[in-house]
Amino acid sequence: MSTLFSEAVLSAPSGQLALRNRTFLAPMCMYSVDARDGVPTPWHLVHLGARAAGGFGMVIAEATAVVPEGRISPEDLGLWNDEQVAAFRPITAFIKSQGAAAGVQLAHAGAKASTYGNVPRFVSQGLTGSVPAGDGGWVTVAPSATAAHGLAEPRPLSVEEIADSVRAWAAAARRADEAGFDFIQIHAAHGYLIHQFLSPLTNSREDGYGGSYEGRTRYLREVVTAVRAVWPAEKPLGVRFSGSDWVDGGWTIEETALLSVELRSLGVTVFDLSSGGIGAYRGPVGPGYQIALADAVKKALAADAAERGVDNDAFVTAVGMITTAQQAEQVLVNGQADGVSIARAALREPNWAALAARELGEAVEKTPSAPQYWRAHW
Structure with a gap:
């Protein structure tokens, strides 16, 4: 048996989520909510359902905004109202009927919100x-006014608005549970709002949400705490x-590893390691170019568990040009x-x-494909 197709277990404070294998469909924006209301459509059912039928262990829906102004584009998904919850339910039900777990990436784009989707129908029109x-x-928000993204300048969030934002993440997490999701991934990457707080390149605040590592990581720690408080204890985060x-001078892997250990104590058990997203990409490119980042975080979490004399229940996933x-x-x-x-590779x-x-x-009988496709077996 391969390691990739061995069963996996994602831990939670008072439960576990078993996966049939260790393949995750990464969340990828579809820019396909033509009504611009955040409500998932038949496209999302077919797109996500096909990958569940195609054997993935976990299928994660694309960046799903916790508030309307948190969408990357007007055509993004959302979880800020009950209509969206109702439309997600048949999607999560189908994913799970195919043997996969259903995950959702909750997100707020911050200064990178209100943009045209990077798809041919927009690009071809300039x-x-x-x-x-x-x-x-709409006018975007961020921890600080910044031109780092080459977009319209955002409006800095007040402390009161930050508190409102944290509550919005928790409300979206409650809706994710109502919609039938097994797993939430909080989007703290790619230059979006949480990453904008973390990075000194986009956070020049002088209050408790900026400056030091402690200040810049405060927003994420508050989001995690609020989400974990309402997300069922038997479900992983x-x-x-x-x-x-x-x-x-930007956010570093050393800070990521340290924060991962701290978030583990707040109830996060699953960590996915990407990179970049603030300004032009300046990192390495090539097959598996981000694997070393996952390795660093995995080692930090293991070392912390060993030091405390407890089992290491953290689960780390690697992403980035992993194709074969x-x-x-x-x-x-x-x-x-x-x-x-x-x-x-999963889009292809x-x-x-x-x-x-x-x-x-x-073995053929252990290949995670839909039984309706049995004629395609080798």
Whole structure:
């Protein structure tokens, strides 16, 4: 049996979530809510459902905004009202009916909100960057006014607005439970709002939410605490980090590792390691280019558990140009991560997980593909 297709367990404060394998469908924006109301559509059912039928252990829905102004684009998903909850329920039910777990990435884009989706229908018309108010855009918010993203300047959040924002994350988490999701991933990566608080490149505040490491990480710690308080104790909670800004004076992998250990004490058990997102990308590029970040966080969490004399129940996933079954398997065999998140390769091939299982020699009857596709077995 391969490591990649061994069962996995995600821990929670008073429960566990079992996964049939260690493949995660990474959250990827579809920019497909044409009504601009945040309500998922048949497209989202087909897109996510196909990957569940294709064998993934966990299917994570794209960045889903906790408030309307937190959307990356007007065409993004949301979880700020009951209509969205109702529309998500058949999607999560179908994902789970195919043997996968259903996850959602809760998000707030901050200064990178109110932009045109990076898809051909907008790009072909020359529509890029910030969406003007006349075309459905809005004034964005951030920890500080910044031009780091090359977009319309955001309005700095007041302390009172930060508190309101934390409550919005918790409200969205409650709705995620009502919608049937098994898992929440808090989006703290890619230059969006939480990452904007973490990085000195975008956080120049002089109050308790800026300056030192303690101040810059305060917002995320408050979000995690609020979400964990309402998210069922038997369900795991995760965070996606940009492990490094890849810029001198920016957010670093050392800070990411330290914060991961601190968040583990607040109830986060699943960590996904990406990178960059503030300004132009300056990091490495190539197959598995972010695996070292996952490895660093995994080692920090293991060392902390060993020091405290407790079992290490953290689960770390690697992401970034992991495209082949052998490559994914090697990451796990090397101990650099506990699972892999597949993104672009899964856009090209919905059955990536089922195909990978066969490439790694799994028995036909253990290949995680929909039984309706039995004629396609080798």
